[in-house]
Amino acid sequence: MNPTTSAAWSALSTQAQALKTTHLRDIFQKDPTRAQRLTAKACGIYLDYSKNRVTDEVLAQLFKLAEDCKVQDHIKAMFAGEKINNTEKRAVLHTALRNLGETPVKVDGQDVIPAVREVRARTYAFAKRVRSGEWLGFTGKTITDVVNIGIGGSDLGPLMVVEALKPLADGPRLHFVSNVDSLHLKQTLKSLDPERTLFIVASKTFTTIETLTNARSAREWLLEAAKGDKSAIARHFVAVSTNKEKVSEFGIDLDNMFGFWDWVGGRYSLWSAIGLPIIVAFGPDRFDELLAGAYEMDQHFQTAPLTQNLPVLLGLLGVWYVDFLGSSSHVIAPYNQTLHRLPAFLQQLDMESNGKGVRADGSSVEYATGPVIWGEPGINGQHAYFQLLHQGTHLIPVDFILALAQPGQVDPHRKTLIASCLAQASALMNGKTEAEVQAEMRAKGSSEAQIAELLPHRVFKGNRPSSTMLLDELSPRSLGALIALYEHKVFVQGSVWGVNSFDQWGVELGKQLATGIEQRLGGNATEPAYDASTEALIRYVRNAKP
């Protein structure tokens, strides 16, 4: 449906006008219970959303909007395996990959759970062989390094998780190659021993040019070491894909292929065999914990009332900023170093899912949809992009994400890390008034003239919103819950905006165009010409040094 037809939409527009001039400081002052009330906890994640520019009335209308947009019906439809990805006529069942329950989940009348578990058991058995040293390379040596070759959804998820849980790694070293710039592969292989290196070629379609190009170069690297003996490939290459024919065509033994299904979107696929690098790095038990955390969040999402439902809260707050307060971007600021790839992962998850300009029925939206998602570890951000958040002209809400502990680690810098995170959220909200700046400068002995000159530069208006998420610890379980939380947040927003969050025609276009241009770069004149600017660039590149 078109959300603007909901009465809640008009009510929110009116409330937004009033709130544009209301400061969060005043909202807090009027309501001493706010900091306790505007919080929720589930699956080891504590959410404080009190620093958002909302009142109880706004929240009530946002929940009403969710009801009018039938968010709860959409949730049911997704979990039930209905073909909600209407443009590709596919079910959306990444949740089935982590379903630890007993109820069947059917697509076209067929329960998908047995197949999910069967493939998972194969990935576990394979990973155990690699980890234990039973799986040997072509000269009989054990595997010390595993290189995942994939891009987008076949890279970012496993990479982010492998980084996030690094302190728990107890298997072979993991490497990720995504860029078709051959230096990425070359630099990765530089220190690796072909006799001890295993490649996972991860591609849902097995037609992605970057991945296949890198995989072919990796195969050459291996074959060079194996003196052309093609039987070495079976010891060093496995594939994760939905496309048996293409895997076989590439020369990978189908016994070494781990499948998944068209109802798993690339950016939602780390729970499938695409998670193989995670399983190899940490072992099946840790992967089980990751799945359990996500499953727990799935249960919470389906059953918690809207007012306590973490994905619903985050999703609706996002809608509020985008559509009513005119914000077009959103920052992800994790404070733990091992979460350093989380912003990139969430950028894909969110922007590829909700970067849409038409509703699922093809009609154009007349309101803003998915915001620009960006970020970096917050602690580095404080010394870089936070300036704009504090004093720039854009309204940019921030998600502060902080795990209070890393399993098995004692962090001597813990308090500094935590303090930095809390301080930034507080500073964004409170700002610094003229009186505070004057008092501070006077105390430091500044003259009245100096104060007058610098005052406008040193005042912080504040009123900059943020949510803070505290994880008890950065365990596989809570990480699983955190990822699922964001997947569902994106889903809630897509449901309100009425868009199909599960197709990606924009990404498909890029894939198509690159192939044609590559042919023209190679001098293939039968390929139709592109626009004048692109043709001029092609000519420039053809004349440049190779």
Ligand code: G6Q
């Ligand atoms: C994810 C996207 C996209 C995709 C890559 C790789 O949702 O569709 O990022 O994952 O383009 O595609 P393959 O896995 O098919 O190589």
